[in-house]
Amino acid sequence: MVRRPLAALLLVLALAAGLPVLAADAVPVPPGNRSAVQPPIDGSSIARTRETKGSFEDKYKRVYGLLQRDRTLIGKIKKTAALYDIDPIHIIGAIVGEHTYNVDSIDSAQGYYIKALGYLSEDNLAFVHDGVSVGDFVARPEFEDCAKEKDDYDLWSCREHVWNERFRGRTVDGTAWPNDRFGRVFFQPFFAGQTFGLGQLNPLAALMVADRVHAVGGLPVLTAAQAPKVYHAIMDPDLSLHYMAASIRASIDAYRDIAGVDISDNPGLTATLYNIGDVRRRAQEFAALRRSSPGTWPRENYYGWFVNDRLDELEKLL
Structure with missing residues (x-):
């Protein structure tokens, strides 16, 4: 039998139970x-x-x-x-x-x-796709659950997940959405694919x-x-x-x-x-x-x- 340190075993049990991991336990x-x-x-x-x-x-x-x-x-x-x-x-x-x-x-x-x-000075610069602003897009009911997130990281991660699961490469309500990353579709209007x-x-x-x-x-x-x-x-x-x-x-x-x-x-x-x-x-x-x-x-x-x-x-x- 493989023996593991107690701390490592407790960590595995915590992860398996879905419990939060303290910094000291990492x-x-x-x-x-x-x-x-x-x-x-x-x-x-x-x-x-x-x-x-x-x-x-x-x-x-x-x-x-x-x-x-x-x-x-x-x-x-x-x-x-x-x-x-x-x-x-x-x-x-x-x-x-x-x-x-x-x-x-x-x-x-x-x-x-x-x-x-x-x-x-680029007053006309906006995050849009095909005339739809990202603000209007994420106001759709598909993104409603994301509103409960407490910080920007989780909020936009949730929205990115919804995009991948519900919109990416799909036709929704008669609109065909690109099979591409959320960031490239809405957030790079002038220089798609660049950072x-x-x-x-x-x-x-x-x-x-x-x-x-x-x-x-x-x-x-x-x-x-x-x-x-x-x-x-x-x-x-x-x-x-x-x-x-x-x-x-x-x-x-x-x-x-x-x-x-x-x-x-x-x-x-x-x-x-x-x-x-x-x-x-x-x-x-x-x-x-x-x-x-x-x-x-x-x-x-x-x-x-x-x-x-x-x-x-x-x-x-x-």
Whole structure:
């Protein structure tokens, strides 16, 4: 018979019973990668890098150089991370991952400040699909149960779930809805499929942590009716760092509360979740897996694996 520590056994029983997991009960995930070699890189990342005739290593060196030169930015990363009670290496990992695999680096953060100001003057910018605003859409009766959620993260997660279950790729009341992610259908009217700023956030990701950013960072509350301000917030580095940190904090909390594991010391895992999103669903799926196989750990994707693989170098930036 396999003997397990009492704490681990109690954790399994709590998860099986659907009871909340206290922070002290969460099992720390071991550092480093679970895979000996990097998992397959997403085809879209490969295609984007080929289009620019570059390489992932070149892109990594450029973003690393940007962070190495900009000590003011590093100071802001440290300060923001402290506010949200996370290690700043998590923010570093997300920035490096995004600019290595999803976009090319700019020469300095100043370029993002300049672009951010432009969005505030876009008066006609709105989150709509085919003439239907997202505000009107989520007022439909299908979303009624979501109104009971107590924070923005759970509210928008619920709405995203309803979209996937009731609308995505379906015809409802005579209207055919796209077979695409909620965030791409309603939240990227000008640049479908793209993310923005230093942290390459999408508008939906920002709205999911808007109340946390307001409570912790003191920034004004953002709503889906304020599209220009949402775009400005995710493009301006001083503001977007808050949304990055809050998003990472939310991922750590979700895996602690839902799956009973502490991922706060594994930047590759937080980077993976930052990259793929849909964190609550993934935490629930992992919790179910862990109930049947208690020794199982979350695994990094190619993006998170790279962050863990370069962790020694990345920590030198701090």
